[in-house]
Amino acid sequence: MSDESHDKAAVLVVDDEEIIRLFAKRALSMAGYHVLEAEDGIAAQAVLGEQAVDVVLTDLRMPRMGGLELMRWARKECPDPVWVILSALEHFDVAVDAVELGAFQFLTKPLSAEALRVTIRNAVDLRRLVIERERLNGELEVSNAQLRQKVEQLERLCGMLYRQAETIQTDLLRAEGIQRALLPRRAPPMEGFQVHAVYQPSQLVGGDHYDLIPVAPRRVALYVADAAGHGLSAALLSVLFNQRIRPVDEASGEPASPARVLRQVNRALLDECASQGLFVTAVYGLLDTDSGELRLASAGHPPVVVHRSKGDCTLLPHTGPALGIEEEARFKECCVRLEVGDRVLMYTDGLCDVGPAQDPLDVGRIAGEIERGGADAKGALGGLLRAVAQARGHEANEDDISVLLLEATPGNSTIDNGQRRTTHGRAPERSGDxxxxxxxxxxxxxxxxxxxxxxxxxxxxxxxxxxxxxxxxxxxxxxxxxxxxxxxxxxxxxxxxxxxxxxxxxxxxxxxxxxxxxxxxxxxxxxxxxxxxxxxxxxxxxxxxxxxxxxxxxxxxxxxxxxxxxxxxxxxxxxxxxxxxxxxxxxxxxxxx
The missing domain is CATH 3.30.750.24 (STAS domain)
Structure with a gap:
């Protein structure tokens, strides 16, 4: 019965005894193999040079060229076939030598048809496994070559991205320097008052801004602003806000009222960069250091904390919407008169957005920290910032923080805008230096x-x-x-x-x-x-x-x-x-x- 799985497999029978060749050919042909014959090694060389053969069944002792010599020749000239050795029992040692040369199996004479078919079937299976392995190895080599190309492309892209990152880092460092240059470097003279300011961006550049501007003798404008978002877009929006602040009325030359200042900025933002998601919250104040009067207007900003020296604490909510949202926005003003020892805290929401959800550092706790600060205003601000750091834990700032603490007490003012991360004219150190x-x-x-x-x-x-x-x-x-x-x-x-x-x-x-x-x-x-x-x-x-x-x-x-x-x-x-x-x-x- 034909073995369909081995149809067309070619088997070369090499033996100087014709009867052996005929027996093997008949047994293997019945199993569906294509059988070729050769009477010795020389004849087998001719067949192997002309036709593809899957299995060679060869005797060892033959005239002109024996099986071992044929195998040695084939290792170089025709390495593909699987070799099966046919030998008499007395040639057992030689058969072992053949196996060491790479023969798959050996059979002893006289031949058994069933043993022959089983051995040849196994040899053909081996040959086809070898062919399949070579095919898969070839495909793998092609895939590996493609993979190497892709890896090289990715490495080139990574290098390009690192170079771009270095360029962006350089630009951000320069932008940070420009943004910090817009912040006040020192407080203006404020007789009978002192002010302490701290600026902490969450990234190289941020959306917070504050300023202290002398607008007339014994009159100082002060504000804190927070542009929506983080990073470069927020920084640019805060710079635009700063450039559009007009603390002095151009017609009269007098200090502009806080409500008027916010209305003008609101119109400017809507005219120049109206876009969904672009807005600024701000609180703007005008302080008269003679009378202690502080007039305030707030555009969607967190409450201003007013802490009296006697211990009372008041929260002043915003008096109008955020800037850059409503064309006809109106802003009310509130007025507080500060007595000696009173404190006013203006800040951005980065101060509040810390701590776990179940125990946030809210406005009430902020007011409490200011009260616990005692007589030293600078120390009170330091205590507040330590409470923020403690509430934040190991997490980095997720939002910018700007704080102004004004106190109606003579004393030295302080400005802390942090240290500029500068490259001193060099390109920044790349990632992973x-x-x-x-x-x-x-x-x-x-x-x-x-x-x-x-x-x-x-x-x-x-x-x-x-x-x-x-x-x-x-x-x-x-x-x-x-x-x-x-x-x-x-x-x-x-x-x-x-x-x-x-x-x-x-x-x-x-x-x-x-x-x-x-x-x-x-x-x-x-x-x-x-x-x-x-x-x-x-x-x-x-x-x-x-x-x-x-x-x-x-x-x-x-x-x-x-x-x-x-x-x-x-x-x-x-x-x-x-x-x-x-x-x-x-x-x-x-x-x-």
Whole structure:
């Protein structure tokens, strides 16, 4: 009966005995194979040179050329067929030699038709498996070549994105400098009064703005404004608001009333940039330092807190809508007369938007903090900001914060606009910069900005050399706000090596967001190396020298870092399983490329 699964498989029978060839041909033809014959090795060479053969069934002892010599020739000239050895029992040792040359199986004479068919069927199966493997390997090589092209494209795109990010970072730093330059650098003379101001943007640039403007003898305009949103668009809107403030009436030369100032700004914003979602909240006041009268108008802004020296506290709500929304908006004014020791707090909503939902830092708590501040106005403001930081916990500012605290008491005013993050004319350090220096025998590494995979290989190399030398290693994260998974895995690997070798490794200045990443990935060993003490860093730090680009080493570092993270717990293993498999596939592809 024909074996349909092996139809058209070609079998070459090589034997100097015609009766053996005829027996094998009859048995295999009945099973559906295409059978070819050759009387010895020389004749078999001719057949193999002309036709594709799947299996060769050959005797070992034949005139002119035996089976072993034929196999040696075929290994170079015709390596594809599967070889089955046919031999008498007395030739058993030679048959074993043939198997070592690569023969699939051997049969002994006299032949059994059933044993022959089973052996040939298995040999054909093997041949077809080899063909299928070669086909799949060919497809895999094509896929790997395509994958390598895509990886190279992604690496080029990543490089372009990093360069664009550096350009954007430079522009943002310059914009920050411009925006801070628009804030007051010092308070104007305010006889009988003092004012303390603090500005804390949540990003490099923000939507908050405030100012203190002398508009006439013993008359000072003061305002706090908050443009909708965060970042660059909010910053530009706040700058536009600042440019459209007209604190003095152009016709009379007298200080403009707060309501008039807000009406004018509202019209300007609607004329120049009316758009859904673009608006500004603001509170504007005009202070007469002689009489202590403070006139206020508020456009959708958080309540002004008036705290009397006798302990009473009043909240003054907004007196009109936010600016840039309603064309015919009207703004009322309220007037308070300040006595000695009275305080007025004007602020943006970033001061309130902190703390858990069940216990927010609301206006009532803000007023309470001002009251608890005691006689020192500056100290009271400092206490309020500490309460904000405590309520925020480890989270970074999600909104800009601007605060003005006015007190009817003679004293020195203070302005705190924070420190400008400047590059001093240089391009900003790119994401993941590592600076290196030494203090005594210890090597100090300072991680700056966003730590990404691009710096992990040189970081690992220099840190590993330090640990190999038994030198202390200090890693400072004070200016690092993010680490990607490759960076995290590399840090964990270095900490583990330090522990195994008994070399001190100290981590400091770790920001709350980075600590959160350690917690998320169960990096408890790393957290144990975060010290409470901040060790002094070198006065001079130099950029870490980069090694020549070696994509193979970089890919290996990325893979190894993710394998480290995956080993920490089951959740990590599941999270990074696909990533690790992709990296291993890519590594195999590059090994063949």
């Amino acid at each position: 590592v600076l290196v220096g030494t203090v005594g025998d210890a090597l100090c590494l300072s991680i700056r900005g966003r730590g990404t995979w691009t710096q992990c290989e040189p970081l690992h190399e220099v840190a590993l050399a330090t640990l190999d030398a038994g030198r202390d290693l200090v890693i400072d994260f004070a200016e690092c706000n993010y680490l990607d998974s490759t960076y995290l895995g590399t840090i964990h690997e270095l900490v583990t090596l330090a522990d195994e070798r008994g070399v001190p490794l100290h981590m400091q200045g770790v920001q709350p967001k980075v600590v959160g990443l350690f917690d998320e990935l169960s990096m408890w060993r790393v957290k144990a190396h975060i010290g409470p003490d901040v060790l002094p860093m070198p006065s001079k730090l130099a950029p870490l020298s980069e090694t020549a680009e070696d994509r193979g080493r970089t890919r290996k570092r990325i893979l190894q870092a993710h394998e480290v993270l995956a080993s920490l717990d089951e959740r990590n293993r599941e999270q990074f399983a696909d990533v690790i498999e992709m990296l291993k596939t890519q590594q195999r592809a590059n090994g063949k490329g």
